[in-house]
Amino acid sequence: MTTAINADGQRKPPLLEIDDVVAGYGAGVILKGVKLVLHRGDVMCLIGPNGAGKSTVLKTVSGLLRPKDGAVRLEGEDVTTEAPKAKLRRGVVHVPQERSLFPGMTVWDNLLMGGYLMRNNKILHARIDEAAQMFPIITSRRSAHAGSLSGGEQKQVELARTLLFDPKLILLDEPSIGLDPKSRRLVFDAIRSLAAAGRTILLVEQNARSGLAASDQGAVLESGLVRLTGPAAHLLGDPEVARLYLGASQHARPSNNAPALSSALAAVAAPTPQEELT
Amino acid sequence: MHALIQGLILGVLTGGVYALMASGQTLIFGIMKVVNLAQGAFVIASAYLAFTLFTRFGIDPFLAVLITTPLMFCIGAAGQWLFLRPLRRENAAELSLLVTFALALLIEGILSVTYSTTYRSINTGYANKSFEVAGYTVSAVRLYGFLLSIALLGLLYGVLQKTRFGRAIRATVQNPQSAALLGVDATRVQAYGFGLGISTAAASGSIFGLLYPFQSGSHYDLISRLLSVVVLGGLGSIGGAVLAGIAIGVVSSVAAVLWSPTWSEMSFFVVLLLVLLVRPQGMFGRVERGAV
Ligand SMILES: Nc1ncnc2c1ncn2[C@@H]1O[C@H](COP(=O)(O)OP(=O)(O)O)[C@@H](O)[C@H]1O
Ligand SMILES: [Mg+2]
Numbered sequence: 001m002t003t004a005i006n007a008d009g010q011r012k013p014p015l016l017e018i019d020d021v022v023a024g025y026g027a028g029v030i031l032k033g034v035k036l037v038l039h040r041g042d043v044m045c046l047i048g049p050n051g052a053g054k055s056t057v058l059k060t061v062s063g064l065l066r067p068k069d070g071a072v073r074l075e076g077e078d079v080t081t082e083a084p085k086a087k088l089r090r091g092v093v094h095v096p097q098e099r100s101l102f103p104g105m106t107v108w109d110n111l112l113m114g115g116y117l118m119r120n121n122k123i124l125h126a127r128i129d130e131a132a133q134m135f136p137i138i139t140s141r142r143s144a145h146a147g148s149l150s151g152g153e154q155k156q157v158e159l160a161r162t163l164l165f166d167p168k169l170i171l172l173d174e175p176s177i178g179l180d181p182k183s184r185r186l187v188f189d190a191i192r193s194l195a196a197a198g199r200t201i202l203l204v205e206q207n208a209r210s211g212l213a214a215s216d217q218g219a220v221l222e223s224g225l226v227r228l229t230g231p232a233a234h235l236l237g238d239p240e241v242a243r244l245y246l247g248a249s250q251h252a253r254p255s256n257n258a259p260a261l262s263s264a265l266a267a268v269a270a271p272t273p274q275e276e277l278t
Numbered sequence: 279m280h281a282l283i284q285g286l287i288l289g290v291l292t293g294g295v296y297a298l299m300a301s302g303q304t305l306i307f308g309i310m311k312v313v314n315l316a317q318g319a320f321v322i323a324s325a326y327l328a329f330t331l332f333t334r335f336g337i338d339p340f341l342a343v344l345i346t347t348p349l350m351f352c353i354g355a356a357g358q359w360l361f362l363r364p365l366r367r368e369n370a371a372e373l374s375l376l377v378t379f380a381l382a383l384l385i386e387g388i389l390s391v392t393y394s395t396t397y398r399s400i401n402t403g404y405a406n407k408s409f410e411v412a413g414y415t416v417s418a419v420r421l422y423g424f425l426l427s428i429a430l431l432g433l434l435y436g437v438l439q440k441t442r443f444g445r446a447i448r449a450t451v452q453n454p455q456s457a458a459l460l461g462v463d464a465t466r467v468q469a470y471g472f473g474l475g476i477s478t479a480a481a482s483g484s485i486f487g488l489l490y491p492f493q494s495g496s497h498y499d500l501i502s503r504l505l506s507v508v509v510l511g512g513l514g515s516i517g518g519a520v521l522a523g524i525a526i527g528v529v530s531s532v533a534a535v536l537w538s539p540t541w542s543e544m545s546f547f548v549v550l551l552l553v554l555l556v557r558p559q560g561m562f563g564r565v566e567r568g569a570v
Contacts, residue, residue, distance in 0.1 A: 062459065064455070064458070064459070084458050084459050084461065085458075085461045085463060088459075088460070088461045089461075093459075094459050096455065096456070096459065098455070099453075100453065100455075100456040100459065101453070101456070102448065102449045102452040102453050102456065102457075103452060103453075104448070104452050105445070105448060105449065105452065109445055109448075112442075112445060113445055113446075113449050113457070113460050113462075114460060116442065116445075116446060116449075116460050116461050116462055117460075117461040161460075
């Protein structure tokens, strides 16, 4: 299904269509024809092993990387070649995998940078106040240097900053990576609140179980191709997905004679806290 | 003791001017990792501009700053757009050294053709005026030049800290990808940032022209001093450049008082080498990123 029927019974194109996108860095090809469809109000979790190209998918959507072939469409409009600035104006906000705050600037200045394209200060301040309801840290630590906040606090400020765009689509790349369990829970709570507020989110998570649990839809990316899509609950219940991507749960440990690839994937997806950070 | 304090006063006043010149150069490094070898040439070009505005139109060199500053900003932004922007990212750092050196030679050439190579100086009515304060002599030109430099450094700081453009510059320095993801156009920030860095040469040129005789080749000596100041302060750190400018000004004029003017000339490089032995990143430099 690539079209949804809206309240008036008219066919409306999906919010985001990634259509046979081929992309890579320099001459190399990482994405070999990725296809994904995301509807308004949905949260989709993209999972897959390290190096599969998940971050690259988000970069082609936000405009950081221009696809070599295929198309990216927003509400039916072809936006394949648009730069990040044009995408932002359409309401597409990308929170990259790497820390994205400006460490030497205060939390407040970081928020103001979120309003860089906004000429109307009144609206900006109103949106900051609004974002503070969900992320009180942006007022309580307003004058602190972003670099002095903990990883979890920084992530909250990053999430708060996306709200200043009143985003149509939020691209979240591994928001829980490198966080302690408590901060990780806060981040997933925040994602759920954003979803409850009707935001559309494309989420990339190494922490596949928590990611899928917070999502409506799921997709599996492997070696630059989408291998599987479906409702997140189905993916969570799928024994094959569980074995490959959800890590060893009580009853489904990967056996020692599992194929090399599978065990490598399971190792990657195992729910051990990953403290190393870029 | 009297001579020492007199030297200190002179050093602080001169150092303030070096601080202004160096702040622009270190800003440019912070934004685009370009060591701008043409900074000295832009200062000398500004000195000539002030010279012409004074001798032809009777405009005071301190007032001329109102004209030369925006002009230098535009020339700087255009120069970045024309000569530096096209460089391929992978080897931009090395190539930019050649490009800015070529730019310095181009400016020198234009100045030699326009003004010939004889030494010029700007002789205003107050050129030899000085104040007596508690037995110490303070030259009027040096005092005004120092005050103007400090005021402009304050203005530069305000622009960087409090304006939308300044925030975009700092953001680009600290995290270029993240700045782009928030809608900052890096090419524009670099062009305007280069312009801002060059614009500090305008007032510095007026003051330099009032203090010393100059000719088109004077930029070689100047740029080697500026490089010392910038490296000493830590590449990319404006606060560091200010303190290093004043520190070097003080050391060189105290050296002139205590030993000889030859030592004063050398002191820039001696201080630089000594500090770098202890702190290779400069007094205030951070090893990783610019501190703008
Ligand atoms: N900036 C880059 N330049 C060159 N290769 C890159 C770059 N970023 C990622 N890659 C490569 O692209 C592949 C996919 O990376 P990425 O999309 O980050 O994977 P994932 O997010 O799924 O872990 C990897 O092999 C990685 O080495
Ligand atoms: Mg990634």
